Amino acid sequence: MATPIIQNVRKLTARAIGIGIVTAALITGLLVWWETNAYPRTDDSWITANLIGIAPEVNGPIQRLYVRDNQFVKAGDLLYQIDPRPYEYALERARSEQVTLEKQILNEERVI
Secondary structure (H helix, E strand, O other): OOOHHHHHHHHHHHHHHHHHHHHHHHHHHHHHHHHHHHOOOOOOOOOOOOOOOOOOOOOOOEEEEOOOOOOOOOOOOOOEEEOOHHHHHHHHHHHHHHHHHHHHHHHHHHHO
């Protein structure tokens, strides 16, 4: 038979091990929940995003905004309008350069 002191030590050791196992299980469960909540993944299902970032194909200042923060939108909805003036200016400049080059070609053809 074990003495009362040894029995108390065994009880405390068993209790400490039990508490350690429960604590480790809780921490592991929280870490798994945190990871799957922050970074959901699947092999054969669809996932959706509540918020996504967007980027335009061209840059420039936004002239008009058609949506509010956190507004639900669907594919094809107009979100914003970028100021077209720099692009209109570049197009007009390219057209004028084209006209100038065409006139230079005509002049060169006359010389030949």
